[in-house]
Amino acid sequence: MQKELELVSVTKRYGDTVAVDAISHHFKPGGYACLLGPSGCGKSSTLRMIAGHESVSDGSVVLGGKDISHLSPAKRGTAMMFQNYALFPHLSVSENVAFSLKMKGVDKAERLAKAGEMLELVDLSALADRLPDQLSGGQQQRVALARALITRPQVLLLDEPLSALDPFLRIRMRGELRKLQRELGISFLHVTHGQDEALALADEIVVMNNAVIEQAGPAREVFNAPRTAFVAQFMGGHNVIALSDGHFAIRADDVRLTMRDAGELQGNITSVEYQGMHVAIAARIAGDQEVVAMVPDTTFFENPQNPGDAVGLTWDQTKLHKLSA
Amino acid sequence: MVSPLMAILLFFLVLPVGMILIVSFWQATEFSIIPAFSFENYEFLFGSSVTFRVFMNTFKYAVVTWVFTLLIGFTVAYFLAFHVRTQRWQIALFLLCTIPFWTSNIIRMISWIPFLGRNGIANSALMSWGVTDRPLEWLLFSDFAVILAFVHLYTLFMGVPIFNTMMRIDKSLIEAARDAGANGAQILWNVIVPLTKPGIMIGTIFVITLVMGDFITVRFMSGSQSANVGRLISNDIALLAYPSAAATAIVLLCTVLIVIATLLRFVDIRKEL
Numbered sequence: 376m377q378k379e380l381e382l383v384s385v386t387k388r389y390g391d392t393v394a395v396d397a398i399s400h401h402f403k404p405g406g407y408a409c410l411l412g413p414s415g416c417g418k419s420s421t422l423r424m425i426a427g428h429e430s431v432s433d434g435s436v437v438l439g440g441k442d443i444s445h446l447s448p449a450k451r452g453t454a455m456m457f458q459n460y461a462l463f464p465h466l467s468v469s470e471n472v473a474f475s476l477k478m479k480g481v482d483k484a485e486r487l488a489k490a491g492e493m494l495e496l497v498d499l500s501a502l503a504d505r506l507p508d509q510l511s512g513g514q515q516q517r518v519a520l521a522r523a524l525i526t527r528p529q530v531l532l533l534d535e536p537l538s539a540l541d542p543f544l545r546i547r548m549r550g551e552l553r554k555l556q557r558e559l560g561i562s563f564l565h566v567t568h569g570q571d572e573a574l575a576l577a578d579e580i581v582v583m584n585n586a587v588i589e590q591a592g593p594a595r596e597v598f599n600a601p602r603t604a605f606v607a608q609f610m611g612g613h614n615v616i617a618l619s620d621g622h623f624a625i626r627a628d629d630v631r632l633t634m635r636d637a638g639e640l641q642g643n644i645t646s647v648e649y650q651g652m653h654v655a656i657a658a659r660i661a662g663d664q665e666v667v668a669m670v671p672d673t674t675f676f677e678n679p680q681n682p683g684d685a686v687g688l689t690w691d692q693t694k695l696h697k698l699s700a
Numbered sequence: 701m702v703s704p705l706m707a708i709l710l711f712f713l714v715l716p717v718g719m720i721l722i723v724s725f726w727q728a729t730e731f732s733i734i735p736a737f738s739f740e741n742y743e744f745l746f747g748s749s750v751t752f753r754v755f756m757n758t759f760k761y762a763v764v765t766w767v768f769t770l771l772i773g774f775t776v777a778y779f780l781a782f783h784v785r786t787q788r789w790q791i792a793l794f795l796l797c798t799i800p801f802w803t804s805n806i807i808r809m810i811s812w813i814p815f816l817g818r819n820g821i822a823n824s825a826l827m828s829w830g831v832t833d834r835p836l837e838w839l840l841f842s843d844f845a846v847i848l849a850f851v852h853l854y855t856l857f858m859g860v861p862i863f864n865t866m867m868r869i870d871k872s873l874i875e876a877a878r879d880a881g882a883n884g885a886q887i888l889w890n891v892i893v894p895l896t897k898p899g900i901m902i903g904t905i906f907v908i909t910l911v912m913g914d915f916i917t918v919r920f921m922s923g924s925q926s927a928n929v930g931r932l933i934s935n936d937i938a939l940l941a942y943p944s945a946a947a948t949a950i951v952l953l954c955t956v957l958i959v960i961a962t963l964l965r966f967v968d969i970r971k972e973l
């Protein structure tokens with residue numbers, strides 16, 4: 376039976392500043408959710424309130440129908456994986472993993488056996504006797520993961536878990552995180568500021584900005600149907616255009632170039648950037664707005680354009696998406 | 701090429717110690733010092749039960765002082781590092797701890813005397829509260845007074861390195877421990893104490909060497925009734941028995957070095973330096 380995590384107008388105030396402003400959200404149980412937003416948007420505070428490392432100023436955190444807002448971190452059924460992993464530098468890998476069992480008074484042989492099982496899960500059995508600073512970043516991350524999972528949490532909270540890794544490792548580790556979440560079937564709640572990371576990992580994306588939730592939903596829905604200009608811009612790949620009847624978002628790869636007078640809009644090309652599979656063409660249109668068109672490279676090179684050229688921009692009207700703000 | 705730093709070390713450290721070592725093999729009579737190579741001073745030192753007793757007394761002062769400076773220093777450092785929230789208050793309270801050090805060692809030591817004396821403030825207060833009806837004799841000119849003065853003089857040397865090490869402990873480790881279900885005492889014992897060991901070790905080295913090398917505190921606070929190795933040396937010097945004083949100094953130096961070498965085997969302090 377999966378327990379459901381729910382936020383009920385959760386608020387965090389630091390003095391006069393509101394870091395998290397009465398947010399409510401119901402996370403789907405057993406899924407991979409990402410809290411996405413720019414730095415300072417309140418996503419980390421939200422995670423830390425769920426974990427119990429930050430007190431809730433108002434509202435409540437509910438897990439499996441029980442208000443856990445005022446329980447100690449270990450009694451909530453959550454476990455947290457810290458941004459810099461926070462491994463105990465004086466303890467070996469297996470002692471790090473077994474730490475919570477030691478705190479519960481489990482005897483040494485038993486807790487090290489349990490830690491061994493967890494290390495097998497993250498494929499680190501061979502390094503059980505090393506100290507954390509003898510491990511690579513990716514290995515340290517797996518130790519942190521094993522240490523969090525040994526408490527058998529209902530929800531695993533991950534605070535920017537991939538930000539300390541190099542780009543290559545980041546992509547590999549996110550694959551492993553996703554795989555692990557499927558195997559364990561528990562909820563993962565992952566805080567990140569990278570939209571590509573969120574899109575790659577999440578079943579459900581919660582976009583935050585200025586202490587509130589801007590939009591929440593399945594990854595594909597948030598990307599394809601952004602509700603606000605902020606979400607469209609933050610998720611990337613979209614143009615936000617002010618037209619006579621309001622603001623609209625359109626995916627850059629849905630914008631096509633055409634003859635000067637044949638398009639919906641006219642513009643002058645300001646830059647052409649070859650990106651491999653696509654060519655990104657930026658054009659300045661009336662009202663000093665910039666529109667980017669992502670044109671497949673074969674299409675572009677059949678009829679190459681240069682900065683300064685006047686072009687028409689066109690799209691399928693059904694792809695144009697009205698924004699509420 | 702000898703670098704300037706090496707030259708300074710040679711002149712101010714190696715040379716004096718070398719001279720003491722040489723003189724320790726000389727001979728002396730009541731009125732003259734004779735350059736020689738004789739083990740007479742060492743034979744006398746190691747053959748005398750007084751030496752043994754005095755060394756034991758010195759160790760006793762060092763160990764008891766260490767225990768108290770560690771308890772007080774650790775507690776204060778822990779409070780400053782983990783309970784005082786803002787850096788401004790941390791600095792303010794830390795400076796407060798150093799205020800006694802704005803006066804000289806000797807003055808701080810001597811100021812205990814009128815406080816602890818037979819008719820001092822401590823005794824009159826205790827008598828007026830009815831705790832005792834006669835002045836307590838052991839308050840002054842006793843081992844109690846010596847240790848009290850040592851603890852007062854040297855706790856800062858224990859507290860500062862511990863505070864310094866504690867400030868470098870990543871606060872997320874404390875949260876990680878709490879996340880794993882550790883309570884306050886468990887966090888203290890399983891995370892903070894192990895990670896503070898290098899600071900404790902540096903403080904220990906300060907306190908042990910300072911107490912082992914002291915002679916003036918013991919003389920003043922014990923009213924010349926107790927002896928430690930420092931006093932042995934200072935007495936020899938007063939009697940112009942330089943070779944004997946030098947030999948005692950060399951034995952003391954070796955003892956302290958052995959103690960420190962032993963301590964360093966248990967804790968790695970390289971990261972702190």
